[in-house]
Each structure stands twice: as structure tokens, then as C-alpha cells.
Amino acid sequence: MSVEKPTALDVDITIPLGSGRDRFSVRARFTLSKGILVIFGASATGKSLTVRAVAGLVPAMGRIRVGGEILLDAEAQVNVAPERRRVGYVPQHAALFPHLSVRDNVAFGLRARGSRESSGPLAEEWLERLGVAHLAGRLPRRLSGGESQRVSLARALAPEPRLLLLDEPFASLDLTTRREMRRVVREVQKQSGIPMVFVTHSPREAIEMGDHLVRYGPGGSQEEGRPEDLVEKDLE
Amino acid sequence: MSDFGFPLLLSLRVALSALLVIVPIGLALGYLQARRDYPGRALVDVLIVLPIVLPPSVTGYYLILFLGRKGILGGPLYELSGISIIFTFWAAVIAAVVVSLPLFIKFAQAAFLGVDPDLEAVARTLGAGPTATFFRVTVPVAWRGLVAGAVLCFARALGEFGATLMFAGNIPGKTNTMTIEIWSAYQAGDDARAVALVITLTAASVAVVLAFSRLERLQRKDRR
Numbered sequence: 050m051s052v053e054k055p056t057a058l059d060v061d062i063t064i065p066l067g068s069g070r071d072r073f074s075v076r077a078r079f080t081l082s083k084g085i086l087v088i089f090g091a092s093a094t095g096k097s098l099t100v101r102a103v104a105g106l107v108p109a110m111g112r113i114r115v116g117g118e119i120l121l122d123a124e125a126q127v128n129v130a131p132e133r134r135r136v137g138y139v140p141q142h143a144a145l146f147p148h149l150s151v152r153d154n155v156a157f158g159l160r161a162r163g164s165r166e167s168s169g170p171l172a173e174e175w176l177e178r179l180g181v182a183h184l185a186g187r188l189p190r191r192l193s194g195g196e197s198q199r200v201s202l203a204r205a206l207a208p209e210p211r212l213l214l215l216d217e218p219f220a221s222l223d224l225t226t227r228r229e230m231r232r233v234v235r236e237v238q239k240q241s242g243i244p245m246v247f248v249t250h251s252p253r254e255a256i257e258m259g260d261h262l263v264r265y266g267p268g269g270s271q272e273e274g275r276p277e278d279l280v281e282k283d284l285e
Numbered sequence: 286m287s288d289f290g291f292p293l294l295l296s297l298r299v300a301l302s303a304l305l306v307i308v309p310i311g312l313a314l315g316y317l318q319a320r321r322d323y324p325g326r327a328l329v330d331v332l333i334v335l336p337i338v339l340p341p342s343v344t345g346y347y348l349i350l351f352l353g354r355k356g357i358l359g360g361p362l363y364e365l366s367g368i369s370i371i372f373t374f375w376a377a378v379i380a381a382v383v384v385s386l387p388l389f390i391k392f393a394q395a396a397f398l399g400v401d402p403d404l405e406a407v408a409r410t411l412g413a414g415p416t417a418t419f420f421r422v423t424v425p426v427a428w429r430g431l432v433a434g435a436v437l438c439f440a441r442a443l444g445e446f447g448a449t450l451m452f453a454g455n456i457p458g459k460t461n462t463m464t465i466e467i468w469s470a471y472q473a474g475d476d477a478r479a480v481a482l483v484i485t486l487t488a489a490s491v492a493v494v495l496a497f498s499r500l501e502r503l504q505r506k507d508r509r
Contacts, residue, residue: 106406131409138410144403148425157421158411208412 057081057244058212062111062121064095064102075099079263079273085238085245089255089280090265096248100214103246104138105131115212116244132161137205137213137243141220143197145189151176151200152185158208175203179233195226199233206237213245219254231257252283289482291458292466299374299449299462300442303381307389307438312431315393316419320402337387344383345451352379352452376453377460381442388441392434396427429504433497440493444486 058081065074075095079086088096102109105120105128113121115136120129145154152172159168176182179199189197198218205213215234219227231254238245247258255262259276266272272279317323318330336344352359354369363369370376400423408418424431446464453460455469463486470479 101406104406104410106409130414131406132412132414134410135412136410138407140403140407142401142403144401144407146404146408146422146426148428157408157413161408161412161417204407204411210410 056114057083057116058086058103058246059112059114060099060103062099062102062109062113064098064107064109066098076269076271077102077263078271081244081246081261083242083244084260085235085247085258087255087259087262087276088246088248088265089250089252089259089262089276091250091267094265094267095269096250096265097216100138100216100246100248103212104136104214105129105134106138118211135208135211137208137210139198139201139205139213139215139218141217143189143194143201143218145192145197145200145204147189149189150185151181151187151189151192154189154200155204155207158204162208172203172207175207176200178237179203193226194222195230198222198230202234202237206241206243210243213243214248215245216248217250218247220249227254234258252280255280256284289463289466289478289485292461292463292482293485295374295377295461296443296463299377299381299445300439302378303385303442304435304439306378306382307386307442308435311386311389311393311434311438312424315390316397316423318390319394319397333387333390335387336384337391341384341445341447342451345380345448348376348380348383348448348452352376371452372454372456372460374453374460377445377449377462380448380452381445384445384448385438385441389434389438392437393427393431396430396434397423399430400426429500433500433504436493436497436500440490443489 058079060080061078063074063076065072067073075098077095077099088099090096098107101107103113109121110123111121112119112123115134119125119127120134120136121127145151146157149157152169155172155175156168159171164171173182173185176185179202181196181199181203184192184196184200189200192200201218219230222230234245234247235258249255249258256276262274262276262279264272264279314333318326318333349356349371351357353371354360354363359370370379404422404426405418408422409415413421444464445462446468449460449462450465450468455461455465461469463482467479467482467486470476470482
């Protein structure tokens with residue numbers, strides 16, 4: 050019997066939606082061994098909902114395993130709260146805490162997990178790694194879109210999550226910044242080894258970012274495979 | 286012109302005590318109404334708004350009905366412990382709470398609705414539990430709206446008259462608040478005293494309106 054290394058992410062869930070007659074559900078099944086998994090598809094196919102369910106932010110049925118640890122097993126009544134999943138989340142609009150400085154935004158997760166003294170220096174270190182150390186003292190409303198996403202990324206990475214979820218993080222950025230940010234994310238992924246799930250509706254971004262891809266189609270269909278194979282036809 | 290230090294102090298004490306009761310209840314109910322969907326939510330919304338619309342004398346009558354010495358709750362309380370709320374300082378506080386709580390809840394609800402739910406979601410994924418998220422993210426972000434609500438609510442409590450008169454009465458040295466004292470002075474034909482009281486309360490109201498509009502301006506600047 051061989052000892053298998055646990056997969057980075059193992060998802061097999063159903064997310065119930067609506068109520069009464071409008072009841073329907075999103076079904077999601079995929080695994081990731083390492084690197085970046087891209088969830089690709091048109092809007093309103095349940096991509097965002099899937100990552101929110103993996104983070105524990107919306108109720109789901111089924112099973113979710115991250116690095117071998119069970120986060121959700123509806124049958125066994127296991128449902129780990131979002132604050133104990135150690136799953137990072139970067140939403141489309143950076144969602145920086147407007148009342149906290151850039152430094153305190155990044156330190157938020159470190160403090161919440163109890164490392165109070167080291168949180169300041171560690172936050173600075175992450176800002177440095179993402180090239181925004183010079184912004185540490187600023188308030189979020191004084192940042193550009195690209196800067197905001199760098200800070201949001203630093204904030205999600207600082208508490209060393211087991212998995213990072215990025216929900217169309219660059220959708221509202223201009224093309225140049227977007228290209229730059231893709232490079233940053235790929236680099237951070239390689240250095241840190243943290244597995245990532247990256248949601249996008251852009252075929253180019255899907256190919257550039259993904260080691261592995263799940264394609265969400267109309268009517269709840271899903272295909273899993275290599276990015277080149279699955280989104281080729283979407284590139285004109 | 287006779288001294289009106291007691292009624293002024295009493296009004297302030299009543300309004301402040303009311304505020305201390307209102308803020309925790311209002312934060313909880315305002316958040317519940319802003320963020321959670323549960324059966325009976327619409328009914329709770331109606332019940333919250335009702336005291337804003339009800340004539341204060343009607344509210345006062347309900348208070349007597351429930352908390353009076355022979356009331357539905359007040360009756361058993363008096364028989365068991367000898368405690369009677371009606372015509373006391375606490376009666377004035379309860380009247381002020383009931384008429385001004387809805388205002389604070391509505392402001393808190395609006396302030397919480399203005400907080401991007403993604404902020405709370407991110408806070409949770411960063412390791413903050415629901416309570417820590419509420420106090421470290423939701424409340425600080427909604428801060429100005431909450432303070433504006435508290436300021437208006439305090440003003441409403443300070444100006445409460447109808448329900449207070451019904452439920453706390455007009456007992457000199459005990460429940461004669463500013464507004465009730467104005468009415469008494471007018472009834473007694475003591476115009477000088479009435480005018481002095483009126484000017485004091487008008488000044489207080491203007492101060493409240495100024496504070497409120499300043500808060501609103503700052504809030505708009507925050508959102509930009």
C-alpha cells in the first residue's frame with residue numbers, strides 16, 4: 050500500500066440557492082494537486098459561489114478537503130467555520146478595511162490569529178514582497194486599483210493560508226496592471242507553494258494563470274482538464 | 286424666574302440612561318434586520334417602526350397597560366416584589382427608550398447596510414470570529430452613521446413629552462422633565478419661566494442638528 054500525498058484541494062459540493070419555486074443548486078466537483086486551479090466560465094454560472102463555499106462563507110452540502118484536512122463533510126456533520134479554515138480570500142474589489150491603514154489591513158489576520166507583537170514586522174515583510182512597502186501608512190482610499198489588489202493579496206497571504214481563493218481579482222484593473230498582477234500572483238505561488246483557486250471569465254487569463262482548469266458551462270455543466278485544451282476555442 | 290436646574294438635569298439623566306439601554310439593543314436589532322433573513326422579519330420591521338408613528342399618548346397608554354401597577358407585567362411584578370415602575374424616574378426612562386429606540390434601530394440598520402458584506406467575509410477568512418468581525422470591522426466602518434443615529438435618538442429622548450406624561454406623570458422633584466416643566470409653567474401662567482425653558486431646549490436642539498449635519502458631511506467624505 051503506497052502512502053499518497055494528500056491532494057491540495059478536493060471539492061465535491063452542492064450549493065443550494067433560492068427558495069420555494071425558484072430553488073436550484075450549483076454542483077461543483079474538482080481536485081487540485083498543486084499550483085493554480087482556474088475556474089473559468091461566463092457570469093452567473095456559480096464560479097464565485099463555489100469559492101465562497103470553499104471559504105465557508107455560504108452553506109453547502111457535500112465534502113471539501115484542503116491538504117488532507119476535512120473542512121466540510123455534511124454527512125459526518127463537519128463544517129469548519131470560515132475563521133478556522135485557514136483559507137485566504139481575495140474578492141474582486143480588494144475589500145480593504147477602509148478604517149485601517151495598509152499596514153493594519155495586512156496585520157489584521159496575523160492579530161486575529163494571536164501573533165500580536167510580530168504582526169507589524171510580518172505585515173511590512175509581506176508588503177515588501179508585493180512591492181508596496183512604501184504605502185504602509187496610507188489609508189485604502191488613497192490607493193489605486195492595482196495597489197489595492199497588491200495589499201489585498203498581502204493581507205490574504207500574511208497569515209499563511211493553506212489555500213488561497215482569488216475571485217476575479219483583476220477584473221476592474223486596466224490591461225497593463227492586469228498583466229503585471231498575473232505575473233506577481235504566479236511568482237508568489239511559486240515561491241510560497243500555496244495552492245490557489247483563481248476565478249476568471251477571461252480565456253487569456255485562464256491560460257496564463259492555470260495549471261489546471263475547471264470550465265463552468267451553461268446549465269451547470271462542468272469540464273476539467275488542461276487550460277490550453279479547454280479554452281482554446283474561446284480565443285479568436 | 287425660578288430655577289430650573291432640576292428639570293434640566295433630570296432630562297439629561299433620563300435621555301442618557303435611555304441611550305445606554307438603546308445602543309446595545311439597537312445595534313443587535315439593527316444588524317439582525319440589515320443582514321439576516323428569518324421568518325417573521327417583515328413583522329419585526331413593522332413593530333420597530335410602529336412607535337415612530339403611534340401618537341405618544343397611545344404609546345404611554347400601552348406602557349400603563351403593560352407596566353402599570355395593575356398592568357399585564359407590572360401587576361405580577363408589584364404583587365411579588367412590591368416594586369412599582371409607574372410615576373418614577375425609571376418610568377420616564379422606559380418611555381424615552383420606547384419612543385426613541387426605533388430611530389436608532391433604523392439608523393443602525395441603514396449604517397450596517399452601507400457596510401460592504403465582502404469586508405465581513407474577508408475578516409472571517411482572516412481568522413476573526415463573528416463577534417470580533419462585528420466589533421473590529423462592521424461597527425468601525427458604520428461608525429459615523431451609528432453616532433448620527435445616537436445623536437438624533439438622544440435628542441428625541443430629551444424632547445419626549447406625551448408618553449412620559451402618561452407613564453411617569455408630572456411629579457415635581459421626581460419626574461418633571463424639561464418638556465413637562467414647560468407645559469406646567471405655561472399652565473401656571475409663568476411665561477418668563479416657560480420662555481427660559483423653551484430657549485434652553487431650542488439651543489440644545491440646534492446643537493444636535495449642527496452635530497448631526499457635521500457627521501453626515503464627514504460620512505459622505507468617508508465614502509468618497
